[in-house]
Amino acid sequence: MSADHRFGVPVVEFTAVGHTYMGPPSVEALQECDLRIEQGEFVTVVGPSGSGKSTLLNIIGLLDRSTTGTYLLDGIDTHAASESRRAALRSKRIGFVFQSFHLLAHRSAMENVELAMVYQRVPRRDRRIRAESVLRRVGLSHRLHSLPTQLSGGERQRVAIARALVARPSLLLCDEPTGNLDSRTADSVLGLLRELHTEGMTVVVITHDAHVAAQGQRTITIRDGILMEQAPRQVLS
Structure with missing residues (x-):
């Protein structure tokens, strides 16, 4: 699922990265x-x-530029890059999944996923093939032509994950991906994220939920702008 990488190069590497909002x-x-x-x-x-x-999240996702330090994404210095270069890197190398899905209500599941490839100039026929493939991968082969209003919350989040994956990114960056879901549906979505990780995808999940946090190999805690890391652990099955 993930993009090609140079051997041994981390997906995310911060060196003395900090951010201050000016007053x-x-x-x-x-x-x-x-x-x-x-x-x-x-x-x-x-x-x-x-x-x-x-x-x-905004710094990792190249939505904001840090005020100090260096951020390498797949070995590429993003801090020194122009805004157009950062936008291109964000589009190609980072797949975003948000709490609120952000699907277009009058577009089918297939069309929502296809739209993620329009600005990458992927030919129409290839867009259709790739969108169908990734929707099948997330378990929605029976929902290709359904509108978001016809889908459950879990299905809508799976469409959002498919849309994030279709560009074959290096990193799947999820912001409270289960925040709008009931516990059973949330567990289904978490199961999908674990499957994607098992297949080699790099996954980062931002959450306030201890159960969601426990799914990771390691957990980073942030408090008052300070990062603290727990010891690595086995992913829960």
Whole structure:
């Protein structure tokens, strides 16, 4: 599922990365930190509201530029890159999954996934083939032509995951992916994320839920903008 990598190069590598929102007053949302996420890891990030989780997600996802330090994505220096280059890297190498799905209501599951490839200039026929393949992969072969309003919450999140995967990214970055789901549906989506990780996808999940956090190989806690890491562990089955 994941993109080609150079052997041994981490997907995410922070060196003294920090972020301050300028005031007045200025707010140090992320204190200078080092972070390394290897290819094929499943990492969860937890912390209370206002701890800096969103800032960390935005920097990893190339939505914001850090004010200090260096961020290498697949070995590429993103801090020095132009905004157009960062946008291209974000589109090709990072798949986003959000709590609120962000699907177009009047487009089918297939069309929602296909739209993710339009700006990459993927030919129409190839878009259809790839969209159908990835929707089948997430268990929605019977829902290809259904509208989001005809889908359950779990099915909508699976469409969102398919849309994130269709560009064959290096990193699947999930922000509270089970936040709008009941516990049974949430477990189904978490099971899919574990399967994708088993197949080699690098997965980072931002969450406030201890059960979700426990799915990762390792958990990073952020509090008052400071990253702290727990010891690695086995992924729960």
